[in-house]
Amino acid sequence: MRPHTPSHRRTAPRTRRRLALGLAGALTAAGALTVTAQAAPGEDAPAAAPSGASGPYLYLGWGNPPDAAAFMAETGTEQLTMAFILSDGGCSPAWDGQRPLEGGQDQQTIEAIQAAGGDVTPSIGGWSGNKLGEACGSAEELAGAYQQVIDAYGLDSIDIDIEASEVESEEVRQRVIDALKIVKDRNEGIKVYVTFGTAPSGPIEPGQDLINKGAAAGLDVDGWTVMPFDFGDGTTDMAAATKSAVDGLAGRVADAYGISEAEAYAKSGFSSMNGHTDVEGEVVSAADFLEMVDYAKEHNLARVSFWAVNRDRACEGGGSPGDSCSGIDQQEWEFSKILAGYGS
Template sequence: MRPTAPLRATAATAATTLALLAALALSSSPAGAAVHPATTVPTHVFAPYVETYNGDDPATIASKSGVKWVSLAFLQTAKAGSCTLDWNGSTSQPISSSVYGSSFTALRAAGGDGIPSLGGYTADTTNTELADSCTSVSSITSQLEKLISTYGLSRVDFDVEQNSLTNSAGIDRRNKAIAQVESWAASNGRHVEFSYTLPTNTDGLDSGGTAVLKNAVANHTRIDVVNIMTFDYYTGGSHEMATATETAAQGLVTELGKLYPTKSSAQLWAMVGVTEMPGIDDYGKPETLTTADAKTVYTWAVSKGVDEISMWASERDNGGCPGTAGSDSCSGISQSTWYFSHTWEPYTS
């Protein structure tokens, strides 16, 4: 994703109690202390991105929009060559319970959670995406384990695009590190899911995204979700964006079927995530996701049983700038505030 473009009641009560206990553990634990996941990602989830790099608090945005789960954008290194993850690439925002710890506590107390995302357009074009920046697989692994332990995570996302799609060494290091973290998590009684967020064409992944997944398979790295960015196609023509989401996802499932031939159709669709960009995307008006499209995407996602609906980004979910393309703070179309959030949040099971 891009900061800027070119880009049930007993069971429920028990779950809430567990979330509150885990949140308390998090808030009282020092940075790096082991905190088991407060929540398991639902079978179906709406987890929009929140622009933490703009100073927004994820829990506040979630509360205002009526959303339970959010994706936090982004973590990266402060400079190329570094092996240290920081929020928003700022050394003043290290991986620590004092940074966003209260946000995770609030999200869990409200019945949701957060999914940190590493990378993003800026990191992927400045060599500050962790596996591009750091040449040590063990150091990458250590940073991921620290991130998971500090916040008690149940899913970590990697937003890989632009230059990071062609950095074969970085792709290999990242997948090797994820595999090592999966082994570490299993030996410590944790289950942590991993997702890749990747750009897409209207008919599925390009060669770069496919290469990322092929390398994961080669490294015996479990990837739970492939979340495609169904916007910014830049084909020179216009698209009906809900239809393009469907064709892009079908293309992804076809490719996943080649990579995971033992999986059933339902299992393949359960690996799919789609990230929409409400309103006018960076390309312009020919790529406009309308409010009607939002309902179509929801119905389609239910019918296919995809894992995740997301959007770039929560801050855009308002009608404050009709006609504007690619804004970080508004959708560019006439809409009620939080329309897309309210439409997609019921997808969270």
Template sequence: MSIPGMRLSPLRVAVAVVALGGLGVGTAYGYDMWSDTQSTRSEKPWFAGYVDATATPTFEFESPADDSGREVILSFIVAATDDSCAPSWGTAYSLDEASVALDLDRRIARLKQKDGGVAVSFGGLNNSELSSVCTDPADLKAAYSAVLDRYDVTTVDLDIEGDDLADTRAGARRAQVMAELQAENRAAGNDIAVWLTLPTATFGLTEDGTTAVAQMLAAGVDISGVNAMTMDFGDSREKTQSMSDASISALEQTHRQLKALYSRAGISLTDATIWHKVGATPMIGQNDIQGEIFTLDDAVALNTFAVTHGLGRMSMWSMNRDQSCGPNYVDLTRVSDSCSGVDQGAVRFATMLSAGFDGRAVRAAGNVTTSEPVDPEKILDVPATSPYVIWSESSSYLQGTKIVWHRNVYEAKWWTRGDLPDSPVLAQWETPWTLIGPVLRGETPVVVPTLPEGTYSNWEGGVAYEKGTRVLFSGVPFQAKWWTQGDSPEAASSDPDASPWVPLKASEVASIAAGLAG
């Protein structure tokens, strides 16, 4: 696809091949995303840490140490072992039994007396999420409703992992029942938010994860967002990569995937709105994989990224673990339910991760997603304000070529022709383009590296050139890939494979120019 009137001369296109690798723009330009900058969110981002309701020793969530504990996500509701359609707390207690043995109902009421709130998480890794084993939709809806009604919950957290996530039939049931529950609650004037908590790697959601999101959208669920489990990265994380950097990579890719999923569902959302539909949940301290340790420094770095990018939610696993281990806990590489495995001193992960997340989950539950069509004028690419050539469907681009499309800069990962830079793909390997970032306010075309007259002979159409011969064309140096005569270097940009000429790299031009100056 191309925009009428936006075709450039072949020489201008050569800029993309010979241009310098970095942009010479300083902070004076400032950042201007041009489009996709405003979210329609109506509630501030919120923080709520997970609390393992059945772990011992019991975590007293009803007595929060500070504001970071005023809202919690109680986990996990799963199917009872003796009744697949009966909700239970970790298979250990029925709802009634938890009220007696854990005094859970009273403790929830006490937290609410203190202006706190609870969300409930269904699923987890170790047991069966209700949709996976309760196959009757009516019974499944009744099971979910029993939990929502009992605890007066407005935010549902669906923590889908392992076999539960791979079960697409269960995913379809879950999506359909959630759509019905949400529609019925909203029709009755009740708010209900549905979050999907899904495992991620540094490349984002797994294929099963994107399928789960797609099923929800196809069923008509207005999902509040996808909460990325930024933990246990395994082989996808480089050994020297910090946990915060790995988490940021996972979040960036989740954002890209979520935007593609909404696009495929026919819902247009701005980048800012998509970011508000992304949540992050690190596992503080020692993770389940040895060598993966989420430190206090990682918490600061992740929080900074999350606040800057406008993530809608921050959580952590878990509030039970937010303290240093005692002297009797010897093997810190073994994950504990009641301590982090790192020396925290008097500092709490919850305090660091919650900074800037001043909203409330209970209020955010009322947000409704609406399509936000982008004004075509806001994504119109203009040559005079584009650092690189504007992408054209008919042009070929070599590996490393940078282009501009919809006011973003992309770089070709391999030779490409006709592949839309912003095609809504779910996996990076599906596209030949890497998004570098937005066109910055005040940018102009990158200056084409040239050499002084006389450095090489000027190209002439009647002259035969041997392989390796260098010439100047309008001051731009080119080198012959094979014997040629009559083939203008100007065509090298529009058809780089067929052209016998290739422009010299910027580094080569700079080296030659320096030699001439010396």
């Protein structure tokens, strides 16, 4: 994902108080709201989604981000992915490489989400800025940086969004895999997602290598996640391209780990982009995204997300897409409502 601008053991993952909603909605392609009632007295409540399974990206760096708690209440969203954790110039994590983990707006937002019963997955990396995978000199040091993020907020999941020069280096790819193995070993129950680019047919060479290295290291990644957009090849059917990309991803995961197709899909996922992408003429409509989420449900995918909540609304006066709007005809928070409750 990209903005348009630039040791100890936890004995168990922290249990969150889940947001109690009377209605959970999902928009159909026609815009109608399908509602599911909360469990009646005496019935079992719906199971909470695994941490990180369905958190759209929220970025505080631009684009008029919504108040997180109000957004959750309006849309039924229970999970958010917060972007981006980068290097502060050395092997220490900071929001956008500048803001400390504690004491600022980022911590306040995370605490507000958690107080509302929500779940937060920080995204470490992204397209721009200095990456921890490159700044840290060893896997142990990198794992320590990841651990700082986990400990700062009592997290149940992290997302490693590995792009640009970080993903292009084989040495750094190995360091990231080895660091995540350390994190997994030290944090019982932690969910780890690894997000990277793709072709419509599935992961390209760096992504393939990450999966192979993960399997060789015995790293149990909870969701290998591709970003099926910015193809630059004239792709117009983004739903079909997303499905084929994830099919290719699941095949790679199955082969590398020696697991069944069904098991591989359950370790795979995607993170789309709502509305106009960064490539001229490439558009993900709400109908496309609904089709993608239906596909994800059919295949029991580990993670579904999109970039970004900030853009999940039409542009005022039909303006150009950007940091705060999608550039398509849509209802406010339409993509978020489609995704809400996924994995529960």
